[in-house]
Amino acid sequence: MSIQNIARDLVASGKGILAADESNGTANKRFEALSIPQTFEMRRRWRELLFTTLGIETGISGVILYDETIRQRSDDGIYLSKLLYDKGILVGIKVDEGTDNLPNFPGEKITKGLDNLEERLYEYKEMGASFTKWRAVISIGEDLPTNEAIEANAYLLSQYSALSQKVGLVPIVEPEVLMEGSHSMARCKEVTENAHKILFEYLKKYRVDLSGLILKSNMVLPGKDSDEKVSPKDVAEATLSVFKNAVPHDVPGIVFLSGGQSAIDATLNLNEIAKMGPQPWEVTFSYSRALQSPVMEVWRGNDVNAERAQEVFKMRIKETVAASGGKYQGK
Ligand code: 13P
Numbered sequence: 001m002s003i004q005n006i007a008r009d010l011v012a013s014g015k016g017i018l019a020a021d022e023s024n025g026t027a028n029k030r031f032e033a034l035s036i037p038q039t040f041e042m043r044r045r046w047r048e049l050l051f052t053t054l055g056i057e058t059g060i061s062g063v064i065l066y067d068e069t070i071r072q073r074s075d076d077g078i079y080l081s082k083l084l085y086d087k088g089i090l091v092g093i094k095v096d097e098g099t100d101n102l103p104n105f106p107g108e109k110i111t112k113g114l115d116n117l118e119e120r121l122y123e124y125k126e127m128g129a130s131f132t133k134w135r136a137v138i139s140i141g142e143d144l145p146t147n148e149a150i151e152a153n154a155y156l157l158s159q160y161s162a163l164s165q166k167v168g169l170v171p172i173v174e175p176e177v178l179m180e181g182s183h184s185m186a187r188c189k190e191v192t193e194n195a196h197k198i199l200f201e202y203l204k205k206y207r208v209d210l211s212g213l214i215l216k217s218n219m220v221l222p223g224k225d226s227d228e229k230v231s232p233k234d235v236a237e238a239t240l241s242v243f244k245n246a247v248p249h250d251v252p253g254i255v256f257l258s259g260g261q262s263a264i265d266a267t268l269n270l271n272e273i274a275k276m277g278p279q280p281w282e283v284t285f286s287y288s289r290a291l292q293s294p295v296m297e298v299w300r301g302n303d304v305n306a307e308r309a310q311e312v313f314k315m316r317i318k319e320t321v322a323a324s325g326g327k328y329q330g331k
Contacts, residue, residue: 003212004252006130006170010090010214011253011282015061016324017172018317019257019288020047021094021133023066030293036301044072044080049299050292051083053310059321062090064133064172064286070124081128092131092172093124095160099137108149111136111156121167131170133216134160138175138195140183140223150175150195154202161208171208172255172286174216175199179260181223185230189220189238196246210250216286217243218259219269232265232272239269240276243283253282258290263316266290267323267330274326284324291316 001009010017022030027046028038036042047069050056063084070093072080081091097113111134121132136153138145157173164171175195177188196217203210220238222228243254256273258266270285277283285291294316299309322328 001130003165003168003170003209006090007212007214007252010062010131010170011255011284012061013282014321014325015059016284016320017092017255017286018050018056018060018063018291019133019286020050020069020292021064021066021092022288023094023098024068027066030296031301034296034300040068042301043068045303046296046299047072047080048074048083049306049309050295050313051080053313055314056317057087057089059317060089062092062131064092064094066094070127070129085128090130091128092133093129094135095120095124095132095164096134102149102152105146105149107139107141107144108146109137109139110149110152114156114159117160118163118167121163121169125167125169129169131172131214132160132164133172133174135174135176138177138191140177140181140187140191145191145195147194147198150198151202154199157199158202158206158208161203161213162206165209165212170212170214172214172216173199173203174257176216176257176259177218179218179221179224182225183223184226184228185220185222185234185238188222189242192218192220193242193246196242200246200248210248211252213251215247215251215254216257217254219256219261219273221259221261224260232268235269236272236276239273240279243279243281247281249280251281253284255284255286258285258287261290263290263294264330267319267328270320271323271326271328274324277326285320287320291320
């Protein structure tokens, strides 16, 4: 399948992406909070629970995996990635290797993973992957972010994208503006727009084919510690304004991360964004926490709760898909 077709399938109307690509460190942190043992086996069981939930393919176009997971098998000895593939769900893989401090830029991060990337991409393709993800993080602070940090990450995102496309994999480029801090929504808007503009400048400069790429963006929100009250309509207007100003129309789709918003906020905000459509790009979700957290709270590492957890997962997908079409009815 061409990268253009993969990209279009990923953002097909009525569907979205499940991000299940938490690194072991991040997965363990989520487990720890619920006193779930932080082991290879528990991470495997958790992902198996998610992927074997009946009917998820009606609302999930693709699942992003982590390196450990793409090599793991189900209780029945089937690769977890094959469980997805057999449901017609596209398999994706996180290929960045986390972040390091950016030297000389206190408080700013650079994403690692370009070394040997091409070899790894060929291996993942062989293992059934059709798309990839690379996450850069951008922090808002007193004098942050700097353009230098945004540019360094945009350069890396462009190289990662070019290599993914060379191998026939669709890159999901994720410059995540973090919610940490007490900044205003206006500041988040300004930073997100600048980050997206710089990113597309680099993607174009390095000749990345924008028609075979997906943008993964944060929503425009006030910082977690800010007292500012905003409505889903405010969030939707600010977020779409950024996209209108910064995202070229040849990009087939934009997907959202949930970024630490509650499941309900991520749903209400997405719903409001969708209600303002149609847009020049497909717009949908690529959530981890907003889809998984309520499910994990029911499971708590105990298989006795697995069936109930899967019911909650089905409901979260149904609600999020409804929101992606502007049809969510909940409060
Ligand atoms: P959250 O939805 O939990 O923000 O995760 C999405 C993601 O893939 C971040 O890289």
